[in-house]
Amino acid sequence: MNPEKPTILAIDDTPANLMMLGAALAGEFDLRIAASGSEGLATAARVVPDLILLDVMMPELDGIETCRRLKADPALRDIPVIFITALADFGSELAGLNVGAVEYIAKPFRIDLVRQRIRNILQLARLNRELADSEERLRYVMEATGDGIWDWDIDSGMVSHNHAWCRVLGLEESLLRHPVATFESLVHPDDLPAVREAIEACLAGSAPYASEHRMRHGDGGYVWVSDRGDVVRRDAEGRPRRMVGCVKNIDELKLKEAEIHRLAFYDPLTGLPNRRLLTDRLQQSWLANKRHGGFGVLMFLDMDRFKQLNDTYGHAMGDQLLVQVAARLQQCVREQDTVARFGGDEFVVMLDRFSGTPEAALGAARNIGEKIRAALNAPYRLGDMAYASTPSIGLCLFDGREANVDEVLKRADIAMYAAKSAGRNTLRVFGEAEQSDFVL
Structure with a gap:
């Protein structure tokens, strides 16, 4: 050990990383290397370093467990530990902090930053030791x-x-x-x-x-x-x-x-939740209704003859229509409800927290559905042109007794195609043709 240089122990199972660190740090620090967590613990026990650079992802004994064992050893627990990682995972970072790491450095390395962070951490550790007797x-x-x-x-x-x-x-x-x-x-x-x-x-x-x-x-x-x-x-x-x-x-x-x-979670054109976020919220609502006995409502909406608009006037006009549809849908629902763009000209409205009987929940949902249909029937201003468009709406209740959320989506989709088959610009409820219970 060189008494004039701080001793750094680098623990990493990737030889290329160790070679890079060795080449960059050897001039300023007395660098010791270990290729695994267990080897690092043994090396630290033999020659107590001033600071440890520790890879998070290693086989057998990973960085988190290695750090935990270091901090459990009275002779080693005060050594500053800097995690080096390729993960952009805040959960992993918090786990590292919870076992005593003082810093994270991301791969690929910026050697100048690594060197400066090491200097800073060593300086801070020295000052901490002196704080008991110094101002x-x-x-x-x-x-x-x-x-x-x-x-x-x-x-x-x-x-x-x-x-x-x-x-x-x-x-x-x-x-x-x-x-x-x-x-x-x-x-x-x-x-x-x-x-x-x-x-x-x-x-x-x-x-x-x-x-x-x-x-x-x-x-x-x-x-x-x-x-x-x-x-x-x-x-x-x-x-x-x-x-x-x-x-x-x-x-x-x-x-x-x-x-x-x-x-990841929002449609870039309309700003509405996308299919991924809708599915997540639907899953939460489905589970809540299953536990507490309430009802949710799912509506599938498809804008009638949307392809004709795109083919005649271009996709820019179609995009304008979709943005206006999204705005009108949001104005028709409550704060706790979700309006999502499912793709193309398909929208989904999820209404949450209905109590009472299925008939009462369905009646309230129908009223909202007709309110939506009326709002979407009003003329649209597309550039200099006034344009009329209508929706076909499929509706289903759910209470958690369905097999899964995919079944709920399928039922609303079936009801929407029933609305199209009935002549468009109408609302249909899943199961109503058979006069059966609306929650199956």
Whole structure:
């Protein structure tokens, strides 16, 4: 071991990753390598490193379990652990934080960022060891990566920061030191209960503090931040006396998450839930009605002669019609109901939370269905043209006694084709032709 260099233990079952890390870090750090979790534990026991880089996905003993065993060993539990992973999975990240990891670094590596993060974590670990006897502030740690540091003196109720903290939130540097109540006033009111809960759990020793929440920016808006920390000093009775951590702006990440969610669950043309989200909500409603004895209603709607509109005037005109249909459908239903675009000119309306008898639920559903039909019969303005279009609507009740949600969808679809066969611009209920019970 080189006493002049911090010792880094890299645990990864991929030789290429170990070679890359070795080539990049050897000049600044005394790098030890291990190709498995068990080998890493043995190496750490022989030569206690200053920091561990730990791969999440490994056979036999994965990174989460390896970290758990490290933290269970009194001789190794204070070693900072940085997970390296190719997963973009927030559940995995939270699991890692819960077993004591201090940071995540994503593959493929940006070596300059890895090196800087290692420097920062080592620096923070050194400062944590000195905090018991020193009033040294952590304001300069992680400035290079833009992370803001906070240092909470619990006895005085005052929080101190580095300059990066103010830059993250666009605040005046007069707020480098302030009462903890000022921090709470900056947290979005909707997020504050969860933030308080996470802090209380950390103070109680249940888990490190980790939260993603919105904070008020100096421009008056809110930004998403990732906020992490832990208690670094307790008194002889175990009461927390000091807590430190860091905050980073994750607005861009949240925007990307929201866009991914929108693309996965919403129709890009109308903004309505797509088939995938509808199926999920239908499953939840079906299970709720099965447990509690209520009714749901599903309507399949198909716009009559839509292909003729596309063929005559072009798809742009057809798209205009679909957008207007979506808007009218949303105006006809309640807040708890779902309007979805199923594909093409097909829409689905799910009405939830009907109680009473099947006949009463069906009567209420018919009224809403006729309201929808009337709304969709009104002329549409497509560019300079007034255009008339009508819907064929199929309706079925469901209460959880059906085989599954696919059966519910099939019944509504059958009823919709019955409406088309009856001459279009009408509503038909599944099973009514046979005068049988409407929930089969």
